[in-house]
Amino acid sequence: MTEPASAIAIATNMERKPTDWSASSKMRQRLASRNRTEKMFQFTGLAAVVLAVFFLAFLLWSMLADGVHGLSWQFLTGTDSSDPETVGIWGALKGSLLTMAVTLGLSFPIGVLTALYLEEFAPRNMWTDIVEVSINNLAAVPSIIFGLLGLAVFLNFMHLPRSAPVVGGLTLALMTMPVIVIAGRNAIKSVPPSIRDAARGIGASPVQVVFHHVLPLALPGIMTGTIIGMARALGETAPLLMIGMRAFIPTPPSSFTEPATVLPVQIFLWSDEISQGFVEKTSAAIIVLLAVLMTMNSIAIILRNRFEQKW
Structure with missing residues (x-):
């Protein structure tokens, strides 16, 4: 019994020195390597x-x-022409607006409802996992594949009017929808569970919890992702070329079913002209397209900073 007691006393009386990390050469080498990295x-x-x-x-x-x-008023209000002096961008710009209207009208409600169902109502099983993986894969599919799909389904099978904004909008909606679903799910996940628990605690039904509490809080993030997806769709050319939106359109479209073209396709067509006058018009059209894209991205940033919730 005496030996353990003496060992404890010796250990207690030992002088404890702080660890000197700087005295170790290996530690100095590690710190120097970390600083260099x-x-x-x-x-x-x-x-x-x-x-x-x-x-x-x-x-x-x-x-x-x-x-x-x-850039001139005549260029902004004119239509396509074979003469570079009288050519204008309004016909392509109006076609882009009509095409984006169809894209937004289809992809936004379907994408948001899909995100709500997958995140709030869908059971966690193998089929849900397959749907989630499929949506993530669709977001990474090259745009030309959606153009081939639009050509096969909307033109060859459904016999919709060729080179019309409704066909372009349907094709771009297929491409934009997975982006909206992914952005919507991320925005819904960011809503704290305490919001849902508090709503259920006062007697709200699952549907009321989602549409009265979760969706309003997640809507800024959903809108930001939607605008970014729409900006990507606005700059697409390959899928619209596949459905025939590269024809010479001398008059602006007045409806969703009339032949039309869009800004990226118009730029592509003008860049292929041999006349030197179209070089200046092509650059001017690119400026207009960049202005529209920067405006949409600025709106997304403003919405995010204005309505984003900090938890």
């Missing part, structure tokens, strides 16, 4: 940002230098 990462990130800004500035400068002289 952090500085290298910061430099790489800064270089990537500078490179991206450089390319964006070069693109904007080249487009403005070539196309700012082509």
Whole structure:
């Protein structure tokens, strides 16, 4: 019994010294390696940002230098023509607006309802997992595949009018819907569970919980994702070329079923012209397209900053 007691006393009386990390050569090497790695990462990130800004500035400068002289009221209100002096962008712009209206009218309600069902009501089983994986895969499918699908279904099978905004809108809705579903699910997940528990605690039904409490709080994130998806659809060319929206349209469309073209396709057609006058008009049309895209992205940022909830 004496030996353990003496050992405890010796251990208690031992002088305890703090660990001196700087005295270890291995620790100094590790700290130096960590600092080098952090500085290298910061430099790489800064270089990537500078490179991206450089390319964006070069693109904007080249487009403005070539196309700012082509911007005029006649160009903004005119229609397509074989003469570069009288050509205008209004017909393509109106076709883009009609096509985006069909895309938004279909993809937004279907995408939001799908996100609500998968996140709030769907049981967790194998079939739900298959649907989720399929939606994620559809969001990464090349746009030309949706153009082939629109050609096979909407034109060859349903016999809808060729080169019409309704066909373009249906095709782009197929491409935009998975993006809205993914953005909607992420926005719904961000709503705290306490909101749902509080609503159920006062007697709200599951449908009332979703539509009276969860959806209003998740709507800013859903709208932001929707606008970003619509901006992506506005700049698409390949799926619309597949359904025939590359024809020469001398008059703006007056309905969803009349032949029309869109801004990206119009830019593609003008860039293929051999006349030197179309070079300036092509750059001017690119400026108009960039202005519309930047406006849509700015609206998404404003909505996110204005209505986003911090939990």
